[in-house]
Amino acid sequence: MKKLLLISAMTGLTCLLQAPASFALTGGLTLEQEAKVRSEYPMPSGAMLGDNCSACHGTKGAEFNEAMPPLAGMDKQKFIKQMKIYRANKFPSIVMYDVARVFSDEEIEAMADFFAKQKPEEWTLPNWNASIKGNAKENSHE
Amino acid sequence: MKNLLLIGLVSITSTASTAALASGHSMPVADAWSNITWDKTAKDMPKGDYARGEKLESYGLCITCHGEQGIAPTRNAPNLAGNTALYTYKALMDYQSGLRNEGNGKASVMHAATTPMSKQDMADLAVYYAAQKLPAPTGHYTPPANIKKLVTKGDVSRMITPCASCHGVHGEGRDITPALAGQVPAYFIRTMEAYKHGKRTNDIHEGMAQFTQDLTDAEIQGLAEYYANLMPKHPSHPAGKE
Amino acid sequence: MNKITRRDLIKLFGASALGTGLMGASSLAFASKSAHIVIVGGGVGGAASAKYMRLLNADVRITIVEPEPKYIFCPGSNEVVAGFDTLETLTVDYNTLKSRYAVNIIQDRATEIDYAAKKLKLAKGDVLSYDKLIVSPGPDFKYGAVEGYSKQLAEGNFPAAWHAGPQTLVLRDQINALPQGGTVLISSPVDPYRCPPAPYERASFIANKLKDTNPTAKVIILDSKDDFIFHDVYLDFWKKEHGLGTPDARIEWVPKKAGGHVTKLDTKNRTLTTANGQVHKGDVINIIPPEMAGSFVRMNGLAEGDWAPFNSQDFSTKRDKDVYIIGDSAAADPMPKTGYIASNQAKVVTKAIQAELTGKEIGTPFITNNCVAMAAEDWGMTVAETFRYAGNHHPYEESYVMSDPTDNPYYRHIRAEVAKNWQRTFRKDIFS
Numbered sequence: 022m023k024k025l026l027l028i029s030a031m032t033g034l035t036c037l038l039q040a041p042a043s044f045a046l047t048g049g050l051t052l053e054q055e056a057k058v059r060s061e062y063p064m065p066s067g068a069m070l071g072d073n074c075s076a077c078h079g080t081k082g083a084e085f086n087e088a089m090p091p092l093a094g095m096d097k098q099k100f101i102k103q104m105k106i107y108r109a110n111k112f113p114s115i116v117m118y119d120v121a122r123v124f125s126d127e128e129i130e131a132m133a134d135f136f137a138k139q140k141p142e143e144w145t146l147p148n149w150n151a152s153i154k155g156n157a158k159e160n161s162h163e
Numbered sequence: 164m165k166n167l168l169l170i171g172l173v174s175i176t177s178t179a180s181t182a183a184l185a186s187g188h189s190m191p192v193a194d195a196w197s198n199i200t201w202d203k204t205a206k207d208m209p210k211g212d213y214a215r216g217e218k219l220e221s222y223g224l225c226i227t228c229h230g231e232q233g234i235a236p237t238r239n240a241p242n243l244a245g246n247t248a249l250y251t252y253k254a255l256m257d258y259q260s261g262l263r264n265e266g267n268g269k270a271s272v273m274h275a276a277t278t279p280m281s282k283q284d285m286a287d288l289a290v291y292y293a294a295q296k297l298p299a300p301t302g303h304y305t306p307p308a309n310i311k312k313l314v315t316k317g318d319v320s321r322m323i324t325p326c327a328s329c330h331g332v333h334g335e336g337r338d339i340t341p342a343l344a345g346q347v348p349a350y351f352i353r354t355m356e357a358y359k360h361g362k363r364t365n366d367i368h369e370g371m372a373q374f375t376q377d378l379t380d381a382e383i384q385g386l387a388e389y390y391a392n393l394m395p396k397h398p399s400h401p402a403g404k405e
Numbered sequence: 406m407n408k409i410t411r412r413d414l415i416k417l418f419g420a421s422a423l424g425t426g427l428m429g430a431s432s433l434a435f436a437s438k439s440a441h442i443v444i445v446g447g448g449v450g451g452a453a454s455a456k457y458m459r460l461l462n463a464d465v466r467i468t469i470v471e472p473e474p475k476y477i478f479c480p481g482s483n484e485v486v487a488g489f490d491t492l493e494t495l496t497v498d499y500n501t502l503k504s505r506y507a508v509n510i511i512q513d514r515a516t517e518i519d520y521a522a523k524k525l526k527l528a529k530g531d532v533l534s535y536d537k538l539i540v541s542p543g544p545d546f547k548y549g550a551v552e553g554y555s556k557q558l559a560e561g562n563f564p565a566a567w568h569a570g571p572q573t574l575v576l577r578d579q580i581n582a583l584p585q586g587g588t589v590l591i592s593s594p595v596d597p598y599r600c601p602p603a604p605y606e607r608a609s610f611i612a613n614k615l616k617d618t619n620p621t622a623k624v625i626i627l628d629s630k631d632d633f634i635f636h637d638v639y640l641d642f643w644k645k646e647h648g649l650g651t652p653d654a655r656i657e658w659v660p661k662k663a664g665g666h667v668t669k670l671d672t673k674n675r676t677l678t679t680a681n682g683q684v685h686k687g688d689v690i691n692i693i694p695p696e697m698a699g700s701f702v703r704m705n706g707l708a709e710g711d712w713a714p715f716n717s718q719d720f721s722t723k724r725d726k727d728v729y730i731i732g733d734s735a736a737a738d739p740m741p742k743t744g745y746i747a748s749n750q751a752k753v754v755t756k757a758i759q760a761e762l763t764g765k766e767i768g769t770p771f772i773t774n775n776c777v778a779m780a781a782e783d784w785g786m787t788v789a790e791t792f793r794y795a796g797n798h799h800p801y802e803e804s805y806v807m808s809d810p811t812d813n814p815y816y817r818h819i820r821a822e823v824a825k826n827w828q829r830t831f832r833k834d835i836f837s
């Protein structure tokens with residue numbers, strides 16, 4: 022984080038990427054440097070990449086919430102197409118360009134395979150409780 | 164009809180309280196529509212500007228979840244392409260007022276997304292999306308007899324009028340009755356379940372909810388598949404071509 | 406095999422729970438011949454380790470040692486301070502981990518590792534044998550960094566409220582009782598500390614609240630740093646909403662270079678003294694102390710300096726390859742200390758352990774942190790960070806995209822709402 026702050030202090034000068042209609046600063050490795058680091062080691066597995074999504078999309082991408090769509094059970098080609106659209110920064114997004122920009126084609130495909138295999142969760146009935154206890158109870162029938 | 168009236172009565176009292184209990188989050192409590200208040204609102208709808216709507220699709224971040232030209236990329240968000248302008252206009256108003264809240268947190272992103280909108284913005288988006296087209300469905304689908312019957316004939320014994328009588332034979336919708344052809348099935352199902360369980364309450368006098376009470380989950384599933392596979396009246400591509 | 410686990414199993418699961426409903430656990434998950442994964446701390450890092458270990462392996466025995474009967478999430482606790490959420494929403498228990506994932510929970514404090522015998526001692530005297538030990542006890546606070554401050558004061562009338570719980574409520578009540586035109590002092594610590602934007606989020610939430618209830622009151626942030634994450638967004642917000650830079654500003658930020666670094670607390674006169682000798686009087690004083698690794702980590706020789714170093718590929722400690730360190734206690738710079746990070750580190754560790762148990766190669770790790778911070782209920786901002794593996798003895802390499810100030814209200818509104826959605830999904834991802 023120290024480094025992040027340092028870089029953010031300099032972003033006025035070093036920020037090169039101006040995303041269309043996006044109001045963002047970039048920092049740390051450039052995408053070229055990132056790709057170089059990435060190429061030096063074997064690709065992380067689809068599960069390793071995909072499990073990073075769970076804090077927003079739920080365990081194994083199964084959460085069916087309003088803001089973040091479920092990824093579990095998503096058609097492979099649809100997933101790939103959509104991630105590449107985000108990565109290309111074709112239009113403004115809430116965070117998905119920021120997230121997708123670092124992935125290689127192979128990584129996107131590995132994640133697509135990983136999520137296509139997962140069991141989707143159904144939309145929980147709308148009277149679910151905000152607290153986890155409510156959630157747990159409501160999901161217990163699944 | 165008795166059934167219907169009874170439910171109608173209950174609904175008036177429950178609408179306000181649902182909104183109030185919506186969540187720990189700040190969702191405003193909105194008044195339910197009556198035919199009179201809605202008719203006046205519809206009459207006063209500003210003339211939508213397509214070009215402004217197209218800009219707002221990106222600037223307002225609609226495109227992030229509802230996809231380019233209102234064709235939803237995931238099963239989370241509905242398609243907006245080709246829906247009636249009045250339906251979209253009303254949906255945006257209802258999200259903004261909190262009338263359409265669907266229980267805790269389930270509509271809070273749309274509430275946030277509509278908060279900055281003026282009526283003009285909503286009309287612009289409504290007109291823009293109404294002019295977009297959904298692709299023709301691919302794949303082969305033959306509707307089961309019972310589903311086809313519900314759509315075209317309804318079920319008198321349960322006082323369910325045919326879906327097509329309001330939503331049109333092509334599922335094209337009319338005024339505030341939404342188009343259903345090509346709709347995302349997961350969205351269709353959860354909407355019907357929300358109506359059925361009294362969680363979606365922005366229809367006027369339970370105009371929709373009353374028909375969902377007696378539908379089985381299997382029928383709802385079947386209807387979702389039927390409409391997902393129904394050819395839109397004006398598809399963006401002819402059938403069989405991408 | 407030690408007898409503790411078996412005894413606890415009967416105590417905790419009973420006969421019926423052992424019968425049905427366990428997610429992916431086999432009968433081996435209770436047999437003494439299965440590998441035993443012991444976890445110190447049932448917070449974000451520890452609970453995520455237990456759940457994700459079970460998702461990978463039906464047979465291992467998994468035990469969490471945690472002194473508290475319930476866990477209260479920190480994400481959302483600034484909302485509690487400002488009064489628009491409750492601690493109850495943020496509180497979870499261990500029942501689902503127990504019943505669904507067959508995790509053994511021992512309510513005790515871990516004290517000592519016997520590295521040679523691979524045993525963990527607990528405060529009440531129990532001893533656990535482990536095959537793998539995952540350590541995630543969160544941070545400790547350096548109360549002594551501010552002269553006159555102490556743990557006792559933090560638990561009394563000078564709450565730090567940097568671990569959600571009773572102190573959060575004391576601070577909330579103090580804000581509610583602030584005299585008209587009163588002053589709230591917030592001391593923001595040096596890096597690194599958990600959740601870098603949180604002091605500024607807290608200050609903003611308090612100022613927003615006071616705008617309605619106590620408009621002449623003032624929030625002063627005394628900072629031990631000259632910069633912080635989302636600096637430009639927060640300054641933009643404070644200018645637009647709270648008159649920053651005007652004589653009537655409701656919020657003021659004093660960076661280190663302007664004398665913001667707090668050195669001393671005087672409880673009698675309710676003042677904070679800063680490095681340049683300036684004295685600030687506060688009706689409410691919220692000192693967020695600097696941090697270091699939890700005492701368990703330091704007492705067991707896992708820390709070098711304030712934090713515990715590790716091998717980058719699997720988060721095994723430099724001290725012992727069967728002992729892993731994750732969460733806020735780890736020396737993981739450039740990764741920030743967040744729950745998001747702790748949970749993703751847990752996924753790296755559990756995959757590495759699973760690979761070892763099954764005789765496979767440990768794969769390349771990968772970690773992200775996607776954080777939504779708020780300035781108000783309708784003013785959100787995001788940072789998306791990626792951490793790439795760059796060798797076992799090197800720090801991870803970081804790249805990020807971060808929100809800049811924007812006049813587009815859609816970004817602000819939707820991002821704030823996404824933060825709330827995220828908190829719910831995150832609690833569920835870790836605990837159910």
Ligand SMILES: Cc1cc2nc3c(=O)[nH]c(=O)nc-3n(C[C@H](O)[C@H](O)[C@H](O)COP(=O)(O)OP(=O)(O)OC[C@H]3O[C@@H](n4cnc5c(N)ncnc54)[C@H](O)[C@@H]3O)c2cc1C
Pocket residue numbers: 445446447448449450451470471472473476478479480481482483513514515516541542543544566567568569599600603699701731732733734742743744745746747776777
């Ligand atoms: C105000 C605030 C807001 C935050 N917001 C966010 C956010 O929005 N997003 C985000 O990602 N992060 C956020 N965080 C940070 C997040 O809470 C921490 O980074 C995360 O909890 C770290 O996980 P951990 O497992 O290291 O520690 P913790 O979650 O603190 O868990 C440690 C556990 O170990 C137990 N323990 C300690 N010592 C022992 C021992 N000797 N034996 C057994 N058990 C022990 C403790 O009782 C505790 O339950 C926020 C933090 C704060 C303060």
